[in-house]
Amino acid sequence: MTAIPLSQTSPAPHKVVTQESPQVRRILILLALSFLSLFLLLPLVAVFFEALRKGWEVYFVAITEPDALAAIRLTLIAAAIAIPLNLLFGIAAAWTIAKFEFRGKSILTSLIDLPFSVSPVVAGLIYVLIFGLQGWAGPWLREHDLSVIFAVPGIVLATIFVTVPFIARELIPLMQAQGSEEEEAAIILGASGWQTLWYVTLPNIKWGLLYGTILCNARAMGEFGAVSVVSGHIRGLTNTLSLHVEILYNEYNFVAAFAVASLLALLALVTLALKTLVEAKVAQQASRGNHS
Amino acid sequence: MSNHKYHSGKHHSGKRHSVLPGFNLALGFTLLYLSLIVLIPLSAAFIHTAQLTWPEFWNTVTAPRVVASYRLTFGASLAAATVNAWFGLLVAWVLVRYPFPGKRLVDALIDLPFALPTSVAGITLTAIYAGNGWLGQYLEPLGIRVAFTPAGVFVALTFIGLPFVVRTVQPVLEDIEKELEEAAAMLGATRWQTFRYIIFPAVLPALTTGFALAFARAIGEYGSVIFIAGNIPMVSEITPLLIITKLEQYDYAGATAIAVVMLVISFILLLIINLLQWQVRRRSTKA
Numbered sequence: 001m002t003a004i005p006l007s008q009t010s011p012a013p014h015k016v017v018t019q020e021s022p023q024v025r026r027i028l029i030l031l032a033l034s035f036l037s038l039f040l041l042l043p044l045v046a047v048f049f050e051a052l053r054k055g056w057e058v059y060f061v062a063i064t065e066p067d068a069l070a071a072i073r074l075t076l077i078a079a080a081i082a083i084p085l086n087l088l089f090g091i092a093a094a095w096t097i098a099k100f101e102f103r104g105k106s107i108l109t110s111l112i113d114l115p116f117s118v119s120p121v122v123a124g125l126i127y128v129l130i131f132g133l134q135g136w137a138g139p140w141l142r143e144h145d146l147s148v149i150f151a152v153p154g155i156v157l158a159t160i161f162v163t164v165p166f167i168a169r170e171l172i173p174l175m176q177a178q179g180s181e182e183e184e185a186a187i188i189l190g191a192s193g194w195q196t197l198w199y200v201t202l203p204n205i206k207w208g209l210l211y212g213t214i215l216c217n218a219r220a221m222g223e224f225g226a227v228s229v230v231s232g233h234i235r236g237l238t239n240t241l242s243l244h245v246e247i248l249y250n251e252y253n254f255v256a257a258f259a260v261a262s263l264l265a266l267l268a269l270v271t272l273a274l275k276t277l278v279e280a281k282v283a284q285q286a287s288r289g290n291h292s
Numbered sequence: 293m294s295n296h297k298y299h300s301g302k303h304h305s306g307k308r309h310s311v312l313p314g315f316n317l318a319l320g321f322t323l324l325y326l327s328l329i330v331l332i333p334l335s336a337a338f339i340h341t342a343q344l345t346w347p348e349f350w351n352t353v354t355a356p357r358v359v360a361s362y363r364l365t366f367g368a369s370l371a372a373a374t375v376n377a378w379f380g381l382l383v384a385w386v387l388v389r390y391p392f393p394g395k396r397l398v399d400a401l402i403d404l405p406f407a408l409p410t411s412v413a414g415i416t417l418t419a420i421y422a423g424n425g426w427l428g429q430y431l432e433p434l435g436i437r438v439a440f441t442p443a444g445v446f447v448a449l450t451f452i453g454l455p456f457v458v459r460t461v462q463p464v465l466e467d468i469e470k471e472l473e474e475a476a477a478m479l480g481a482t483r484w485q486t487f488r489y490i491i492f493p494a495v496l497p498a499l500t501t502g503f504a505l506a507f508a509r510a511i512g513e514y515g516s517v518i519f520i521a522g523n524i525p526m527v528s529e530i531t532p533l534l535i536i537t538k539l540e541q542y543d544y545a546g547a548t549a550i551a552v553v554m555l556v557i558s559f560i561l562l563l564i565i566n567l568l569q570w571q572v573r574r575r576s577t578k579a
Binding site: 018019039041050085089093108111122126129134157161183187192193196197215222223243261264265273276 | 321322333386392398403405409426454486511512515532
């Protein structure tokens with residue numbers, strides 16, 4: 001049997017052997033899109049529809065009443081503290097793991113991912129065990145008239161916990177792919193460590209940083225379970241947006257609940273759009289680092 | 293979540309010199325931060341639960357109501373992860389192989405469950421599946437009740453776990469070499485045989501990883517479930533909710549005991565996932 005190139009055996013009506021028949025393709029596409037419509041598109045449409053069920057006026061009242069505004073403020077505060085801290089951590093962790101070889105490196109890498117596999121409820125609980133009234137630091141906190149649980153610090157801590165891995169896990173593979181040649185050159189040419197970090201490394205990883213920050217922000221602003229355990233649900237004081245949705249819903253104030261929920265859904269859509277834009281940049285940069 | 297990280301094993305840049313400064317500072321800060329935020333608080337759960345005697349602990353974590361909640365949590369998570377595995381494979385396949393209008397939009401939308409806060413997902417799914425809801429009003433006359441039953445838990449967990457399988461399988465499918473499929477076709481394999489014996493074994497490790505990730509996420513999930521579950525003890529009460537219930541009754545020991553069980557299970561799952569990912573990376577390095 002002689003080997004005949006594929007292109008010669010399949011002339012004009014060109015049947016590609018590595019593709020399914022058009023009917024099969026159409027059925028598969030239809031099945032996949034139906035599944036996605038049912039589980040993704042329908043809920044997305046439902047949020048906005050339910051939010052606007054009683055019109056724009058009711059909608060605006062719901063998202064501008066004082067408790068809602070207080071919830072927006074607290075959500076922004078928690079994110080504004082959690083993100084910079086996790087950014088610092090992400091850069092330090094990625095610098096350690098991507099630029100150096102040391103024992104226990106793979107254990108450290110798994111430890112960073114740990115908060116992703118802990119149930120949000122358990123994440124909240126462990127802070128109650130430490131800072132709650134019966135907790136380790138409870139008596140000391142009460143003596144000094146400080147409160148962490150059922151107060152803003154607890155919410156910030158819970159938010160930090162659930163968002164720890166986001167930036168680090170974006171930066172580690174990116175910096176590993178880019179290698180350390182540029183940094184080494186900078187050091188040999190006499191730059192200090194901080195100069196190298198600021199002028200060489202950070203510009204190289206800026207899209208990865210942005211990408212991680214976008215994901216971190218979405219989770220920080222949307223976290224529910226962990227925050228719910230430490231919040232105490234005090235209206236106007238310890239309610240984040242995501243908790244405010246729950247309170248309104250449990251009060252059968254459905255339109256207001258969905259109005260506030262639609263703000264968070266909008267945030268999710270913006271996140272997805274930015275993520276898609278930045279993703280292309282990160283891939284571009286990773287492959288450039290790879291070829292250099 | 294992103295495609296590039298699953299390839300990271302491919303481009304190992306080889307040797308690393310120690311000319312670079314800052315190792316001690318960076319490692320020190322990393323360890324300090326992880327200890328303060330994650331490790332010490334997590335150890336609090338184990339230390340706190342050590343105050344219980346072994347029979348006390350055992351009775352708490354095997355009480356009938358708690359066991360019923362494990363059964364629901366694990367059963368619904370398993371069912372949701374299974375559905376996500378098959379449909380995730382299908383979605384990944386369609387996204388990688390077939391052109392269709394709006395594909396980029398669909399691809400971006402896959403990550404919605406990651407980006408949408410769980411309380412929003414919870415109340416929305418309830419609005420859809422409740423008896424008078426968007427779909428509920430058509431399902432109820434057929435005798436199918438979704439909201440406020442274990443089926444509701446399954447629906448919420450399916451939503452939450454949807455991106456995991458798609459995002460782990462997608463890059464592996466993209467990497468499969470066409471030559472293998474061409475060779476199979478030349479040797480007389482039908483398209484189905486090529487899929488069954490060439491493509492499926494190649495994506496299986498990634499598929500299993502995605503399944504495990506979706507399963508692990510589903511077990512700990514709280515926000516999206518509690519609205520649609522109805523939370524009836526022994527029937528539709530998930531384990532994380534039971535922890536909250538015990539906390540609200542100031543039963544710290546009970547809440548912590550159950551939390552420790554969940555933590556141990558999460559650690560075991562994390563270990564399995566790490567092993568699976570290591571296997572996927574090894575395969576892709578070989579290829």
